[in-house]
Amino acid sequence: MDGSPTALKDKLDQLLREAAEVSVALDRADGTIVGIPHYSVIEARAHELGRELSRRIQARQMGQFAGHAAETARCPKCGTRCRLDRQSRRITSVDGPLEVEESVAHCHRCRRGFFPPP
Ligand SMILES: [Zn+2]
Numbered sequence: 001m002d003g004s005p006t007a008l009k010d011k012l013d014q015l016l017r018e019a020a021e022v023s024v025a026l027d028r029a030d031g032t033i034v035g036i037p038h039y040s041v042i043e044a045r046a047h048e049l050g051r052e053l054s055r056r057i058q059a060r061q062m063g064q065f066a067g068h069a070a071e072t073a074r075c076p077k078c079g080t081r082c083r084l085d086r087q088s089r090r091i092t093s094v095d096g097p098l099e100v101e102e103s104v105a106h107c108h109r110c111r112r113g114f115f116p117p118p
Contacts, residue, residue: 023049051095058093062100065118073116075107082107084116 002008027033027045072081082105090099106113 019049019053054095055093055098058095059098059100062102066101066103069103069116069118073103073105073114075105075110075112076114077110077112078107080107080109082114 023045024033032045033041066086069084069086072083074081084103084105086101087104088099088101090097102115103118104113104115
């Protein structure tokens with residue numbers, strides 16, 4: 001895939017159009033939306049998909065930060081250089097709960113864990 005901003009915007013627009021089409025087809029196929037529903041039902045389903053997309057973007061962004069993190073970080077309390085590990089953590093965003101990957105370290109001198117900034 002061409003990594004230029006224009007190509008990426010075109011690709012995103014295409015994927016969003018396809019996601020909208022599939023979402024509407026799925027809601028009809030599984031009986032979530034039958035006949036002519038009240039507009040609030042249509043709006044609620046659209047928001048649900050938007051929230052799911054938001055959670056996936058958040059998880060992806062956090063995973064990329066963790067993937068590019070250094071292998072060590074200094075303890076913010078004592079300055080000891082500590083090895084970083086990656087761990088999964090469940091967080092609650094404004095769009096609902098999700099799992100994020102993040103870097104975490106444990107300082108053996110201070111006996112505490114810390115999350116270094118990305
Ligand atoms: Zn420390």
